[in-house]
Amino acid sequence: MPVEIDIAKVAKLARLALSPEKLEEYGAQLVDILEHAERVGGLPTEGVPPTSHPLPMTNAFRADEVRPSLDRDEVLEQAPQSEGPYFRVPRILGET
């Protein structure tokens, strides 16, 4: 079953600037993956209960307890840019 995707839109949503060659290459790969999913979707599954998660578990919770956070200096050292106590990132154009 042929699958169609708008690879340029997918790239844009992922904020990826791809060359026309790369768009074609990745587009073909994604189509392969989606076609495989289509094939799996065509398997006879009558009588099989829908599963949303591979683990037979629900309600894996933690108690509301505070645990130590990381040291700020160490954290900011890992970032490409920081300023004072903050992370610093380029402004997202067109958004405020």
Add this chain to the structure above:
Amino acid sequence: MTNWEAVIGIETHVELQTRSKMFCGCEVNFSADPNTTVCPVCLALPGALPVPNEEAIEGILKIGAALDCELVESSLFHRKNYFYPDLPKNYQISQYDVPLCVDGHIDIDVDGEEARVGITRVHMEEDTGKSLHGSDTGRIHDADHSLLDFNRSGVPLVEIVSEPDIRSPEQARAYAAELQRVVRALGVSDVRLEEGSVRFDANISVRPAGQAEFGTRTEVKNMNSLRSLQRAIAYEIQRQIGVIEGNGEIVQETRHWNEDSGATSSMRSKEESEDYRYFQEPDLVPLHVDGEWRDRVFAGLPELPSARRKRIVAAGVEPQAAATLVEAGDLADLFDHAVSLGADRKQIANWLTGEVVAHLRRNEVALADTGLSAAHLNELGSLVGEGALSSTAAKEVLGHVLSGEGSPREVAAARDLTQISDQTALDAEVDAVLAANPDVVERLRSGDMKPIGFVVGQVMKATRGKADPKLVSELVRSKTQGD
């Protein structure tokens, strides 16, 4: 001339006041220094895995139950994908097609006109970090970079989506205010608009009255008070009517309310930003709320504000006073406690909504920070009932009790405010005033009772307000009418 009808739905975000964040053990602390309550989970470092906070799930179920929602037995977390620097994972953990609570409602009242606003859904998600734009200039448009604080990233956030049942800015405000009261009564959030622990966004469209289809809607954000929510909606309704009547078209978009200019302006086109590519969060297992859990949540609900107002009004308190008591839940708690000790309902309500509220405002303190207890209110009522305090003196005593000077009896004694209701003690005072004013005595004797107020006033002055005015008045009558 077309008669326009507004159609309004409200999305509300409530930050839950848990000790730790939604998916990690970092402290929820809004006054912490920037980026000091962060860890691999809420910074989205590779390999970090989220684990839901059970207390937050309890919190959202309480909200859902209080809004009379169905608590959904099996629900799921999804990833909502979008790019924004305050979202370190590039997705927000949220809920999509199966939220925890659905199909509830809230009843509102605008000037005696009641309306029911449906609640479509209530779902669990996480808050984002905070971005500061253009820290150098303070002007957003000059900034070439943003600064980020991730302390808020991952704080439990509950989104409450209303049906588009709201028809006016006044109803929108009433809905928001009642929702705040309900959540506050549950004790799961302090829902302070000015601090962002509750945020309201409004979806607004207009249509000719009688038309079934909705018009194109806009979403208005950035209202940081109930007043600005009402103003922003009123503005946006008029703007949309103006555009349509000028033969223009409404663009579906997000608009930003500007408090200073009193107007909304376009933020970004919605079509492009709305492709969130939701998919199930593979790192989290499904939620299962069984019948026992559901029953426990409903059974554990406190008395809700609407029921409480009705009960207090039914007990004989004016609706406005009952609303004031319930608005600040701690006042209603104190009221209930004092009444349970036997205090007079109306008198207690008057003191609480009068002197007490005024004292709290004037001194910018919380009720818990004052020296006032239910036993004090009851004692104050008894002192007035015994005639030991005039109603004026009772208010003065109350003021000093609030300031922490002790019990009403102690304050009245220490400040010498006890009323003189002893006849023999007042006899001499009345005689002295009458002796000094023979013309007044003459008028009273001739049946002209007008000057009686003057005599009472003089006695009150001589006793520095401590005389029982009713008793003084009786004495004057008996002394001048007796023979």
